[in-house]
Amino acid sequence: MNIEKKLQEKTIQALQSLYATTVEKVALEKTNHDFKGDYTLVVFNFLKISKKKPEDTAIEIGNYLKTNLPEVADFNVVKGFLNIVVKDSFWLNYFQSSFNKPFINPTLPENAPTVMVEYSSPNTNKPLHLGHVRNNLLGFSVAEILKAAGNHVVKTNLVNDRGIHICKSMLAWQKWGGGETPESSGLKGDHLVGKYYVEFDKHYKSQVADFKSKGLSDEEAEKQAPLMLEIQDMLRKWEAGDKVVRTLWEKMNAWVYKGFEASYKMLGVSFDSTYYESNTYLLGKNIIDEGLASGVLKRRADNSVYIDLTADGLDEKTLLRADGTSVYMTQDLGTAVQRFEQHKFNKLIYTVGNEQDYHFKVLFLILKKMGYKWADGLFHLSYGMVELPEGKMKSREGTVVDADDLMQEMVNTAAATTKELGKTEGLSDADADKLYHTIGLGALKYFMLKIDPKKKMLFNPSESIDFNGNTAPFIQFNYVRIQALLRKANENNFNVLNESITVNIPEVILPKEKELIIRLYNFNTALKQAADEYSPAIIANYVYDLAKEYSQYYHDTPIFKEESKDLILFRLQLSKTIGDAIKSSMKLLGIEVPERM
């Protein structure tokens, strides 16, 4: 059992035994660095029941713990703070018993809950940009974390492949494309289609400006511009299954999918299932009928259907237009129900930006009101926007940071830095390319994941992403150092893994070594917290602290100069375990670690 839990339970017992009072739970914290101890109990809360001075109360509890818990070595009291010292032997036993065991359990428990994680969900009218990068990295990492925490995870992608915005690219290509294809232009498919999306907007804007100069209002001009009428006509034809429109749609979407596939591969994300809106956009209508029958939904005089959420502090939400067609919300109701029927999930997590907070609040509330019990398991993983120094990115205005460009730039920077540091020696071209990819993408991923998902983040394209300090390359570098140590150990006949060598861990270990062991011990706590909060940032901070701590240790403590063979082996084993922890943590973030750099 976890030492923290043991201490908490014993403290509750102590309070019961000393003051005959039952306390539900007690909070322990890590002892501040300036004091001796591992865990601290703040006793101010117990003064009412002890009716004694803080110091005396702390001493009484401390004595009880020391006598009744074999793991407690000692304690000291400063004012109302009871600092508890755990025996070195406890940490050493933990270390020895966990050596060379995986940090992440590779098998799932028998009745692992099913969690669906929806992320990415791109539009097929333009290439991925920085905002999508955050979404993809976050969704993938959360899926990895939940998997490691013992859930059966289904990663899913809902591709928005239809609608008026797709028609814009299609129409523009038809008019001005001159038959251009990815092959003929040398452009990646998604970029080619995105080019025509921008093209449409350019022409459309000039038409609107023309109409406005003739005295029309903004709204009128936007409605009457011929291009607007043309895409609306195109959308109607699409919905009617018009052969020409559908063929064009299929052709251009295929280009986009090929492009996305390349971006996803570069980014290292994947999906277990992919849904297309062209297949799901009609879902949800039967649910509307049920809702009407049960009275949860109402019909207006003009035949449109809505739900009244004003009693819940929200508005009236329309679910079917007067002409009977469905809206975004209708579709999301339908897909949620469909997913539950297909996967019987315990939880469904939507990785979607915080600009849709309201939408999901309404969606979940409607499903609850309609009586779906599983709606309690729905969660909106809401993350902040990625902003540029000049503000929000706008694809139509070209102020976007393109995902493919950014990734390539990161790889290039990694290559340049590696060469500059003279670390390419003995690397084959293929290995070098792999290394640049690992470092460059690692830096990018860590940069985005170390920030709390809920917070908006600032990205300044003119300042390159760091490779020093609190970054993935720093963490990777420490992993690499450890691998180099282990190689050297092999050459010197120190077989770290050989079970036949019994290592007598020295009685007294360095404070830094104990600290490192405690950090290893806390891996599971970090994993659990990250899973509970859906926050890769917790893992990122954990692994950075571990790597930083190790870096100091590595610097201050030469290993092979040591005379005692046991001590050398212990330090090698400690280093190896830290390497394992780094690798496992980075895997949770979707970041690879190289063997050399």
Next chain:
RNA sequence: GAUUCCAUAGCUCAGCUGGAUAGAGCAACGGUUUUCUAAACCGUAGGCCUUUGGUUCGAAUCCAAAUGGGAUCACCA
């Protein structure tokens, strides 16, 4: 206007389920290489934790208000 999220070093961020003197990285300045790879390590400097009030033995952390910033408030997705 309504709702909602946010505000910590020059910059980017931790810390927030109340606890001891608020931590990192970057940038700046200075140092460390006959050592297991310096993408490293050490040091200096940098803070009215936006403001005001409240709760408490104790507030960056909880509550309220103010100020500033973002988002949402479509029969768009």
